[in-house]
Amino acid sequence: MTDQPNASRTRSDRSTWVGVDPSEDATRPPPLTRPRIVRAALRLVDDRDLAALTMRALATELKVSPMALYNHVHDKEELLDLMLDLVLGEVDCSVTEGDWLAQLRALVCSFHQALSAHQQLAQVYSTRIRLGPNGLSIMERFVGLLLQAGFSRRDAADALLVFFTFTVGIHQMGSIAPFPGAAPQDEAEYYLALPREQIPAILAVSPHLGGAHQPGVFEYGLDTLLTGLHNKLQTGEAQREDRQDDTS
Amino acid sequence: MTDQPNASRTRSDRSTWVGVDPSEDATRPPPLTRPRIVRAALRLVDDRDLAALTMRALATELKVSPMALYNHVHDKEELLDLMLDLVLGEVDCSVTEGDWLAQLRALVCSFHQALSAHQQLAQVYSTRIRLGPNGLSIMERFVGLLLQAGFSRRDAADALLVFFTFTVGIHQMGSIAPFPGAAPQDEAEYYLALPREQIPAILAVSPHLGGAHQPGVFEYGLDTLLTGLHNKLQTGEAQREDRQDDTS
DNA sequence: ACCTGAACACCGTTCAAGT
DNA sequence: ACCTGAACACCGTTCAAGT
Numbered sequence: 001m002t003d004q005p006n007a008s009r010t011r012s013d014r015s016t017w018v019g020v021d022p023s024e025d026a027t028r029p030p031p032l033t034r035p036r037i038v039r040a041a042l043r044l045v046d047d048r049d050l051a052a053l054t055m056r057a058l059a060t061e062l063k064v065s066p067m068a069l070y071n072h073v074h075d076k077e078e079l080l081d082l083m084l085d086l087v088l089g090e091v092d093c094s095v096t097e098g099d100w101l102a103q104l105r106a107l108v109c110s111f112h113q114a115l116s117a118h119q120q121l122a123q124v125y126s127t128r129i130r131l132g133p134n135g136l137s138i139m140e141r142f143v144g145l146l147l148q149a150g151f152s153r154r155d156a157a158d159a160l161l162v163f164f165t166f167t168v169g170i171h172q173m174g175s176i177a178p179f180p181g182a183a184p185q186d187e188a189e190y191y192l193a194l195p196r197e198q199i200p201a202i203l204a205v206s207p208h209l210g211g212a213h214q215p216g217v218f219e220y221g222l223d224t225l226l227t228g229l230h231n232k233l234q235t236g237e238a239q240r241e242d243r244q245d246d247t248s
Numbered sequence: 249m250t251d252q253p254n255a256s257r258t259r260s261d262r263s264t265w266v267g268v269d270p271s272e273d274a275t276r277p278p279p280l281t282r283p284r285i286v287r288a289a290l291r292l293v294d295d296r297d298l299a300a301l302t303m304r305a306l307a308t309e310l311k312v313s314p315m316a317l318y319n320h321v322h323d324k325e326e327l328l329d330l331m332l333d334l335v336l337g338e339v340d341c342s343v344t345e346g347d348w349l350a351q352l353r354a355l356v357c358s359f360h361q362a363l364s365a366h367q368q369l370a371q372v373y374s375t376r377i378r379l380g381p382n383g384l385s386i387m388e389r390f391v392g393l394l395l396q397a398g399f400s401r402r403d404a405a406d407a408l409l410v411f412f413t414f415t416v417g418i419h420q421m422g423s424i425a426p427f428p429g430a431a432p433q434d435e436a437e438y439y440l441a442l443p444r445e446q447i448p449a450i451l452a453v454s455p456h457l458g459g460a461h462q463p464g465v466f467e468y469g470l471d472t473l474l475t476g477l478h479n480k481l482q483t484g485e486a487q488r489e490d491r492q493d494d495t496s
Numbered sequence: 497a498c499c500t501g502a503a504c505a506c507c508g509t510t511c512a513a514g515t
Numbered sequence: 516a517c518c519t520g521a522a523c524a525c526c527g528t529t530c531a532a533g534t
Contacts, residue, residue, distance in 0.1 A: 032517085055508060065519050067509085072517095076508065126374035126420040136447060144449035155468070156449075157456035161421065162414070162469035165460055169417030172374040173409065199384060201392035201404075208405035212413055216488075220403070221410035224476030231475045240464075280498085303527060313500050315528085320498095324527065 032064060034072045038082045042118065045083070050120040080124045085132030087121060090114040093141040100149040101226055107141055108163055112218055115171045119213075122171035150233060154240045159229060166221055173212035280312060282320045286330045290366065293331070298368040328372045333380030335369060338362045341389040348397035349474055355389055356411055360466055363419045367461075370419030398481060402488050407477060414469055421460035 030036065040062055045053050055076060059066040073079045091114045095106040115122050131139065139160065146156035196203065212218070278284065288310050293301050303324060307314040321327045339362045343354040363370050379387065387408065394404035444451065460466070 068518050123374045126371045140447045140450050143453050153453045154456045157453045158465050158468040161460045161465050165417035165421050166414045169413035173413050199388045202388050205391050205401045205405045208402045212409045217406050217409050220406040224473055227479045228472030228476035316499050
């Protein structure tokens with residue numbers, strides 16, 4: 001279910017040709033193309049780790065010399081950009097049911113789900129952002145909804161960054177438990193430098209601190225943000241227009 | 249102003265001793281200690297880059313062999329943990345003026361400012377989180393405020409993750425402009441794969457898209473989240489208690 | 497106990513050479 | 516045009532040796 005729409009195309013291509021040209025059984029290497037490289041990289045990250053994505057490892061996965069990749073991809077950076085945009089292609093930007101709040105929620109949820117299907121990839125955003133065509137489409141949809149709802153251009157821009165930042169952040173924090181309860185014992189002296197009496201609130205809450213991937217966390221934050229936006233619009237606070245940053 | 253409280257201690261120590269022991273002029277190496285390593289590492293990241301923080305580079309900065317560091321620090325990971333906790337020591341957890349909303353805002357703002365003083369470091373959170381004593385104190389304060397305000401334990405835990413995720417995310421996105429307007433020209437074909445007619449909203453908003461570090465962005469998001477929390481509490485939606493995740 | 501030099505197993509990427 | 520092998524300039528970290 002997490003596969004790309006055409007992830008199985010090369011596979012079916014091969015099966016179509018099976019038996020037609022018996023001179024090369026299953027050892028014929030499929031041609032090395034940009035999409036094939038990107039899909040293999042994505043599979044590698046999903047199956048293993050973001051750290052496991054190495055130009056060398058990717059090359060051996062594709063049964064090719066490491067340098068062959070550089071004929072189709074300029075950089076490892078560009079490869080990561082392509083991977084991200086491929087994933088963002090799964091986001092549905094065309095929900096038009098309900099009011100602007102419902103549509104906004106649907107859009108952000110779809111973005112969230114696309115990232116959920118490829119957990120590790122969200123970490124790429126932490127270093128830099130490069131928006132490809134699919135990323136731009138999502139952004140256009142988001143901003144368009146806010147402008148149409150009546151937010152000022154300034155507020156729409158800020159809200160975009162806030163929602164984007166939050167959603168991506170949820171995935172980056174995901175593999176992490178902020179509470180050291182499950183921490184390895186030998187580091188206990190470090191994490192439990194504070195005596196238990198000093199962290200009563202944390203201890204009271206600890207059974208609910210399962211990390212940002214826990215089922216309801218994203219929805220809770222999204223709901224809080226949407227409620228806040230709705231409130232701002234109704235109280236007329238959504239009209240800031242120019243940024244006052246030339247006073248510094 | 250971004251210095252640690254005792255960042256200049258070693259310096260003043262040396263100036264105190266100048267002339268007292270003339271046998272070793274300015275070439276006497278100060279003893280290699282854990283705090284000295286952590287401060288040097290932080291300085292290196294602030295002055296240059298997170299990528300510039302290399303055990304080897306740090307060692308030469310301290311005029312020492314790379315392996316000498318491993319006598320005081322187990323790992324590069326542990327070094328990063330120590331750096332983060334040092335920075336979090338600057339967060340003020342003792343503001344008690346105003347209602348819970350004002351106190352919560354003050355706490356998160358202080359956290360935000362501590363991270364702002366060391367921009368690059370926030371990226372460390374993207375891979376994993378290890379909370380040291382200072383991190384735990386902030387967390388305790390945050391959760392305590394919410395519980396006292398009347399939120400359920402479940403909601404307090406989720407809100408913690410949401411605010412944490414958002415604030416850290418703002419810094420990770422910081423150096424990045426999601427709008428490709430300032431992108432290098434030779435990659436234009438990639439970023440402008442969509443014709444201008446298809447992204448009217450983005451273009452309308454583009455002068456306000458300066459990246460997440462822009463002055464008002466964090467405040468806008470924080471305000472939106474706080475408004476949302478306030479609303480939830482008033483409408484009695486802050487009472488979810490158990491997590492329904494065993495139905496999956 | 498603390499520091500060092502040499503070495504290991506990795507990286508991304510360049511370059512000259514092959515076809 | 517596309518692929519390859521060898522090589523370069525790096526990493527974090529281990530290990531045996533020094534003091």
